[in-house]
Amino acid sequence: MNKKAHYQALRERCLAANLRIPEHGLAIFTFGNASALDRELGVFAIKPSGMAYDKLTVDDMVVVDLEGRVVEGEHRPSSDTETHRVLYRAFPRIGGVVHTHSSHATAWAQAMQSIPPYGTTHADHLAVAVPCTEVMADEEIDGDYEAATGRQIVRAFERLSPDEVAMVLVAGHGPFTWGATVEQALYNSVVLEELARMALYTRLLNPAATELKRTLLDRHYQRKHGANAYYGQD
DSSP states (O other): OOHHHHHHHHHHHHHHHHHHHHHTTSOOTTOOEEEEEETTTTEEEEOBTTOOGGGOOGGGOEEEETTSOEEEOSSOBOTTHHHHHHHHHHOTTOOEEEEOOOHHHHHHHHTTOOBOOOSHHHHTTOSSOBOBOOOOOHHHHTSSHHHHHHHHHHHHTSSSOTTTOOEEEETTTEEEEEESSHHHHHHHHHHHHHHHHHHHHHHHHOTTOOOOOHHHHHHHHHHHHSTTOOSSOO
C-alpha cells in the first residue's frame, strides 16, 4: 500500500470514529473530535475545525504530521490538534485520541473533581479514580493553549500509566480518552461517560459514599486485565 492509500485508510477510520461521537450522545453540533494515528508514517487524521458531524465526509478529514504540519487535506484541522499531537508524542503506545463534551464527564471536569471508583463497573475498567488535571496557569492559557492542554494532561500522568488509565478530565474543560486505536479510544469515551453518570448518581443518593473496598476493586480489575484474566473469550 502506498502512502496515499495509507492516508485514505486513516481518514476513513477517523471519519467513522467521529461519526460515532454524536451517535453515542457524547457531543452535539460541532463539539468534540477524534483522531487516528499511523505511527509508522508519523501522521494522524483528525476532524476539521468547526464542521458539523452530519456534514462530514472522508475527504474533509485532515492529515497532520507529528510536527504539526498539515500534509493532506483542504480544511483547517481541529482547534484541538495540538492537544492530540502532544499526547501522541508523550504516550508512545497510543494510536487514537477522542475529545468529547459528554454531559456527565464534563460535569465532573467542571467541578474539577476526579471520578471515584464507587463500584465494580468502574473497577472492570480502572483500578483507580478517573484523574482530573490541575487548573491551567494563566500564562499557559494566554500562550499556546491547546499544546498546554496536552501538557496539562501529561503532568496528570506522572504517577499513572496512560496504558492502564486511558482517560482523563481536563479541569474546567472536559474529557479526553485514548487507546491503541481510535476505535478503542472511542470505546473508552463511551465507558467514561457511563462511569461519570453512575458516580454522579451515587454521590447524589449518598453524599457520604466511599470508594469500593480495595480487595473487591482489585479483583474485578484483575479478572479482566490481570496476568491471569479470565473474563471473556480467548
